[in-house]
Amino acid sequence: MSTLEIKDLQVAVEDKEILRGISLTVKAGETHAIMGPNGSGKSTLAYAVAGHPKYTVTGGSVTLDGEDVLSMSVDERARAGVFLAMQYPVEVPGVSVANFLRSAATQIRGEAPKLLPWNRELKAAMAELQMDPAFSGRSVNEGFSGGEKKRHEILQLELLKPKIAILDETDSGLDVDALKVVSEGVNRVRAGGETGTLLITHYTRILRYIEPDFVHVLVDGKVVEEGGPELAQVLEDGGYERFRPAAATS
Amino acid sequence: MTTAATKNVERKPATAVSVAPGSAATERSGGPGAPVASRALRPTSREVDAFAPVTGREEEWRYTPLARLGGLLDGVAADGSAEVTVSEREGVTTSRVPMSDPLVGSVLTPADRLSAVAMASSADALVVRIAAEAVVAEPVEIDVRTSAGTSYGHLVLDVGAHARATVVLDHTGGGVRGSNTEIRVGDGARVTVVDVHEQDRDAVHAEAQAASVGRDAVLRHVVVTLGGDLIRITPTVTYAGPGGDAELAGLFLTGAGQHHEHQLFVDHEPPQCRSRVLYKGALQGVGAHAVWVGDVRIGARAEGTDTYELNRNLVLTDGARADSVPNLEIETGEVTGAGHASATGRFDDEQLFYCMARGIPETAARRLVVRGFFADVLSRVDDEPLRDRLLARVDDLLEAPTPADAA
Numbered sequence: 001m002s003t004l005e006i007k008d009l010q011v012a013v014e015d016k017e018i019l020r021g022i023s024l025t026v027k028a029g030e031t032h033a034i035m036g037p038n039g040s041g042k043s044t045l046a047y048a049v050a051g052h053p054k055y056t057v058t059g060g061s062v063t064l065d066g067e068d069v070l071s072m073s074v075d076e077r078a079r080a081g082v083f084l085a086m087q088y089p090v091e092v093p094g095v096s097v098a099n100f101l102r103s104a105a106t107q108i109r110g111e112a113p114k115l116l117p118w119n120r121e122l123k124a125a126m127a128e129l130q131m132d133p134a135f136s137g138r139s140v141n142e143g144f145s146g147g148e149k150k151r152h153e154i155l156q157l158e159l160l161k162p163k164i165a166i167l168d169e170t171d172s173g174l175d176v177d178a179l180k181v182v183s184e185g186v187n188r189v190r191a192g193g194e195t196g197t198l199l200i201t202h203y204t205r206i207l208r209y210i211e212p213d214f215v216h217v218l219v220d221g222k223v224v225e226e227g228g229p230e231l232a233q234v235l236e237d238g239g240y241e242r243f244r245p246a247a248a249t250s
Numbered sequence: 251m252t253t254a255a256t257k258n259v260e261r262k263p264a265t266a267v268s269v270a271p272g273s274a275a276t277e278r279s280g281g282p283g284a285p286v287a288s289r290a291l292r293p294t295s296r297e298v299d300a301f302a303p304v305t306g307r308e309e310e311w312r313y314t315p316l317a318r319l320g321g322l323l324d325g326v327a328a329d330g331s332a333e334v335t336v337s338e339r340e341g342v343t344t345s346r347v348p349m350s351d352p353l354v355g356s357v358l359t360p361a362d363r364l365s366a367v368a369m370a371s372s373a374d375a376l377v378v379r380i381a382a383e384a385v386v387a388e389p390v391e392i393d394v395r396t397s398a399g400t401s402y403g404h405l406v407l408d409v410g411a412h413a414r415a416t417v418v419l420d421h422t423g424g425g426v427r428g429s430n431t432e433i434r435v436g437d438g439a440r441v442t443v444v445d446v447h448e449q450d451r452d453a454v455h456a457e458a459q460a461a462s463v464g465r466d467a468v469l470r471h472v473v474v475t476l477g478g479d480l481i482r483i484t485p486t487v488t489y490a491g492p493g494g495d496a497e498l499a500g501l502f503l504t505g506a507g508q509h510h511e512h513q514l515f516v517d518h519e520p521p522q523c524r525s526r527v528l529y530k531g532a533l534q535g536v537g538a539h540a541v542w543v544g545d546v547r548i549g550a551r552a553e554g555t556d557t558y559e560l561n562r563n564l565v566l567t568d569g570a571r572a573d574s575v576p577n578l579e580i581e582t583g584e585v586t587g588a589g590h591a592s593a594t595g596r597f598d599d600e601q602l603f604y605c606m607a608r609g610i611p612e613t614a615a616r617r618l619v620v621r622g623f624f625a626d627v628l629s630r631v632d633d634e635p636l637r638d639r640l641l642a643r644v645d646d647l648l649e650a651p652t653p654a655d656a657a
C-alpha cells in the first residue's frame with residue numbers, strides 16, 4: 001500500500017512564493033479533492049510533485065513510501081509511480097499516440113509490453129473511454145479538442161496504473177457526457193484500490209461522479225479548511241467567498 | 251500567405267535565431283538586406299569567368315564561410331578521387347560520357363562560380379539512365395565515396411517518360427568535393443531522389459543540383475544532410491511542361507561546428523504546375539550553423555501554379571544558429587495558391603516535461619520529440635530500410651554528440 005506524504009511544502013515560481021506550506025497525506029485507495037479558486041496554487045502543487053523545472057521547491061518534503069520524491073528527476077518520479085494528468089496537455093507533433101503510449105508503458109512497466117496483448121489492452125481501454133481507434137495514429141494531443149485531450153490523459157492513467165494519480169482539472173472543458181466517461185475511467189482505477197488520487201478541481205461538479213474521501217480547500221497557497229465530502233457541499237452552496245480573506249489576492 | 255497579385259515581389263527579411271551560450275533564445279530580423287532582384291536574373295554559364303570572383307557579399311554567398319570551402323571557389327586542382335558505384339537494376343543503364351556530350355548541361359547550367367568550377371574541372375560525367383516506362387522496384391543506389399584531397403564530379407540522372415523509380419545518392423568519405431547533379435524527369439515519370447550526406451566530419455561538399463520536371467511528371471526530392479564540416483546544396487527545379495509536380499523535402503541535423511546550407515530555387519514557368527518545399531533542421535552544439543534559402547518564382551505565364559514552402563528549425567542547444575530566408579516572386583495574378591513560412595524555435599521544454607512525466611528518460615524523450623519533428627520529412631522516404639537507417643543515424647547523432655558538441 002503506497003503513501004504519498006507532502007510535508008510543509010513551499011514552492012516558488014520565478015522567485016514568487018506560491019505555495020506557503022502545504023501538508024497532505026494520500027494513501028492508496030483514497031481520493032483527496034483539492035479545491036480552490038483560480039490562482040490559488042492547485043496546479044503549482046501538481047507540477048511541483050511531478051517535478052516541473054519551472055517550480056522551485058523552497059522548503060518542505062515530498063515522499064512516496066518513504067522515498068524522497070524531490071530528489072528524483074521527472075522521469076524517475078513517474079517510474080516511482082507518480083502520474084500527473086495535466087490541466088493543459090502538451091502537443092507533441094509527429095509522435096503518434098500509439099508510439100507515445102507504448103514508450104511510456106515500456107518505461108513504467110520496466111519492459112516493452114508484448115505487442116499483441118498490448119494492442120488488445122490499448123483497444124479495450126480506448127473503447128471504454130469512447131475514443132475512436134483512429135486516435136492511436138494521430139500525433140499526441142495535436143488538434144485534439146479539449147475533451148479529447150482529457151480522455152487521452154485518463155487513457156494514460158488507466159494504462160500506466162500509477163501509485164499516485166494527480167488529476168489537474170480533468171473536468172474542465174468537458175460536457176456532461178464526456179465528464180461521465182472520464183469519471184468512469186478514474187473510478188475504474190480507484191476501484192483497483194492500488195492508487196491514491198489527488199483530484200484537483202475548481203468546481204464541485206466532478207465530485208458528483210468521483211466521490212472524494214477528503215476535501216482540502218486551497219486559498220492563496222495554503223490549505224484553509226479540510227474535511228470530508230460534506231465540505232464540497234458547503235463550497236457548492238457558498239463558493240470560495242467565505243475562505244477569501246479581504247485582501248488575499250495580490 | 252501570399253495569393254493572387256500581379257508583379258508582386260515579396261522578400262521576407264532574413265530571420266535568424268542565434269543562441270549565445272548561456273543566454274535565452276533571441277529572435278531577430280535582419281536589416282533591409284540585399285536589394286530585391288529577381289532570382290531569374292542571376293547569370294548562368296558554363297564559363298567560370300562569367301562569374302566574378304566571390305567576395306562573400308553576394309546574396310548567394312553571404313551565409314557561407316568561404317574560407318572553409320577548401321579552395322573550391324578558386325578552382326583548386328583535383329588531387330583526390332571518388333569511388334562511385336551504381337547498383338545494377340533492370341531497366342537502368344550506367345555509362346561514362348565526355349563533358350562535351352549533349353546530355354551534359356542539358357538540364358543544369360551553373361548558376362554560381364563554384365558550380366562552374368566543378369563543371370570545368372570534371373573529367374567526365376556519369377550517366378544513369380532509367381528506361382522509358384521502366385518500373386524499377388528496388389531503389390537505384392548510387393554510392394559516392396570520396397577520398398582525401400579534392401575531387402569533382404558530374405552526374406546525369408536521366409529518367410525516361412512514364413518510368414517509376416527511387417534513386418538514392420549516398421555520399422560518404424572525406425576530402426573536398428565540388429559536384430553537379432542533373433535530373434531529367436521525363437513526361438509522366440514518377441521518381442523519388444534521396445540525396446544523403448553522411449560524409450566524415452572534416453569533409454567539404456558543395457553540390458549544385460538541377461531538375462527538370464516533365465509534363466505531368468512527379469519528382470519527390472529528399473535531401474538528408476547529417477555529415478561533413480561544410481555541406482552546401484543548391485537544388486533547382488524547372489518544369490518542362492504543364493502538370494509537373496515537385497515535392498522538395500529536406501532534413502538536416504547540424505552539430506557543433508558544422509555548416510549546413512541549402513539554397514533552393516523553384517522556377518514556375520509553364521502553367522498548372524505544383525511545388526511543395528518542406529525543409530526541417532535540428533541544430534545542436536556550439537558553432538552549429540544552418541542556412542536555408544528558398545526562392546520560388548512564379549513566372550508571368552505560370553497560371554494555375556500551386557506552391558507552398560516551409561522551413562522549420564529546432565535549436566536544441568545554446569550556441570547554434572539557423573538562418574532562414576524564404577522568397578516568393580509572383581508575376582501573374584492567376585495562381586491557385588502561393589505561400590511560404592519559416593520558423594525557428596528552441597526545443598520545447600514542455601514537450602520534454604510531458605514525455606518525462608510519463609516515465610521516459612530525458613535522452614529518449616528528446617529523441618522522441620526530434621523524431622516527431624522530422625516525421626513528416628522522413629515519411630517521404632518510402633524505402634523502408636533506408637528510412638530506418640536514416641532514423642537510426644539521427645538517433646545516434648542526437649544521443650552521442652561529438653566531443654566538440656560538449657565544448
Ligand SMILES: Nc1ncnc2c1ncn2[C@@H]1O[C@H](COP(=O)(O)OP(=O)(O)OP(=O)(O)O)[C@@H](O)[C@H]1O
Pocket residue numbers: 013014018036037038039040041042043044045054087169202
Ligand atoms: N509559470 C509561471 N510563471 C509565473 N507565474 C506562475 C506560473 N505558474 C503559476 N504562476 C502563478 O502562481 C499562482 C498560482 O497558479 P496555479 O496555476 O498554481 O493556480 P491554480 O490554482 O491552478 O489556478 P487555476 O484554477 O486557474 O488553474 C498564480 O498567481 C499564477 O499566476
Ligand SMILES: [Mg+2]
Pocket residue numbers: 042043044087168169
Ligand atoms: Mg490550475
